[in-house]
Amino acid sequence: MTKNSKDLLLENLKSSILNDKICPELESQATQLVFGMGNSDADLVFIGEAPGKKEDESGKPFVGASGKLLDELLSVIGLRRSDIYITNIVKYRPPKNRDPSELEKQAFLPYLKKQLEIISPKIVITLGRHSMNCFLPKRKISEVHGSPEVVDGITYLPLYHPAAALYNGSMRQTLIDDFQKIPELISQ
Ligand code: URA
Secondary structure, X not given: OOHHHHHHHHHHHHHHHHHHOOOHHHHHHOOOOOOOEEOOOOXXXXXXXXXXXXXXXXXXOOOOHHHHHHHHHHHHOOOOHHHOEEEEOOOOOOHHHOOOOHHHHHHHHHHHHHHHHHHOOOEXXXXXXXXXXXXXXXXXXXXXXXXXXXXXXXXXXXXOOHHHHOOOHHHHHHHHHHHOOHHHHHHO
């Protein structure tokens, strides 16, 4: 599929999330839908948890403090935002940045799966346990971070959420070490 047709399909998917009113409660409290951004033809798709305040205001994922750290981690392996695609499981900001509920995650999951199907990346990188458990249920992030796993032909790489490393130096190093596994995975 060409990049143009992927972009078109993603636009249609975004419209269906808006039309289907899948999470009216979250929608009514959020400023806007944060659908995802980046290269629709990327080898890597990163999946976070849900938009925060800055993301809600801008309509773009990972533009706050976690996003800045994510950019630094990407630069460690020579990548930029324009090389990847990034989105969240839940696409409206939960009030006061609370964790998304199971129901909210399940409501968005079919759309997220469709989004992945359109982009069809080589690797899906989950950031944090919420994102990981949508695809790899019952795993513990402390046990499986940095270890790729193939499920139904899709390679998942579970990583810690950058927010966990913002004020924790050793976690930051763990994330750097895990990020350094990405180039080899892409080249396989
Ligand atoms: N944290 C997330 O999980 N997603 C964002 O978009 C921003 C912060």
